[in-house]
Amino acid sequence: MGKTVLLIEDEPNIIEAIRFILLRDGWTVQTHSDGETAYDAVRDTMPDVVILDVMLPGRSGFDILREIRTTDTTAHLPVLMLTAKGQVRDRELAEQIGVNRFMTKPFSNTDVLASVRELTGG
């Protein structure tokens, strides 16, 4: 069984596409679409990488990232953030909270895959 990616995203067709490219690359992919319970999913799954959308129903990706970073058991997890909000201030905010990689939509599949591999030292 390969390493695990937890994909937190609420767009079904984006989930489908990312899931497909990661599965073909040998990853185990778990998905979650609700912002409010997203941190619970991170804690329960303890994936090798988290892919986290910024605008989620129920709770912002920034808040979820903050909880990941301020909780001892999850603070070390690599997080790749995906967002349609490409403004400098959003990127800066994500970096301040402790994101490992920040990508703006529309992104390329190749870049997503390369980032996930890099974040796990692959």
Add this chain to the structure above:
Amino acid sequence: MPRNTLTGTRIRERRLVLGLRQSDVARGVGISPSYLNLIEHNRRRIGGKLLLDLARRLSVEPSALTEGAEAAQLEALREAAVAHNGAKEEMTRIEEFVGRFPGWAALLSDQSRRIADLERTVELLTDRMAHDPHLAASLHEVLSTVTAIRSTAAILADTDDIDPEWQERFHRNIFDESQRLAHGAQALVNYLDETTGDAEMISSPQEEVEAFLRKTGHHVAPLERARAPRVQQLVKDATELTSVPARELARSYLKRYRQDALRMPAAEFLDAAARCGWNPAVLAAEFDAELAAVFRRLATLPKEDVGFSIGLVVCDGSGTLTFRKPVEGFSLPRFGAACPLWPLYQALSRPSVPIRSVVETAGRTPHRFLTYAICQPLPQSDFTRPPVLEASMMILADPGLSLREQAMPVGTSCRICPLGDCIARREPSILSDGF
């Protein structure tokens, strides 16, 4: 929906070489002239029997009409491959791909063009995004859709051994997202350009007057009476007219309204109009009135009495719209200049020549309208000054009046007009390749 980009242009070129009229060719193959017009402007797909019939009517081999479309598609796919690093190693197999899967190749090139168009749109709107929460949410929706299309299309392009079940699912996803993209983008454009009627959105004296008239249904009942109240009082009582310039504009409009009502009393005029089939020339002669006054008067008749909507636009000599009474399906620009193809502007260039024309609006759902236009000098008492012109165009929404005539395609304003190959275009549309 994928389509051959050049076939329509080739049909048009061939028809013109033969000197044939669009309506004659259309009749010969059993379609309407407006549909042929859409085909010729590459706005409708063509193939199968209709292509064969048209080729026969135009005395050419069907391949002569479709050759070149494939070349355009190959070029579009090459551009997509260059933009998408992952496909570079397969550049040499593009022709094989198009040959084996022409439908999917067309879909991919179409999606690639659409993404490029949307990225341009996003670039244009980035500045506003930071300041407008509604716009930011709308753009987020568009970007998410573009992301899904781009990722899914890339998978289809890059994966040779994709499982048929996944392939089917991704094709369906692309189709669903394309639909969503179309709606999202259209909603975005509507948000940016539509007159909302919301008082907070009113930004000019002209819009204050329009809000006042909208409230009356453009039929100012008190001015229809034999003993009408003073215009001054009507203006004073109108809560929509808050600025001094707006009240001045309203006074001027209502005085002219009263003069028109006296010359063409409502009941008598309505009866005559219905009798002559809403023909303004007949009404002008019967009531000894100018054509522009007849247009104005027809546009003030209650819709429930007429049975359909009558719109009106008026412009001054510079082409600036000074009056707008909209009709559903015929969008009027809120800001900036209108479509130069409107018969209104043809009238402006030919003062005193009445123009009757059937037009079809561009967009996802084209609508047909019968229009009458005239340009007349405004009355003035000074021979030393140049004449001041005013053009008016009446827009009739009853399809029965114009259904069988050839229609001229028109837009709203260039920025949001999807018409391709338009000689009157002032600036590129943000709707390139049609949402």
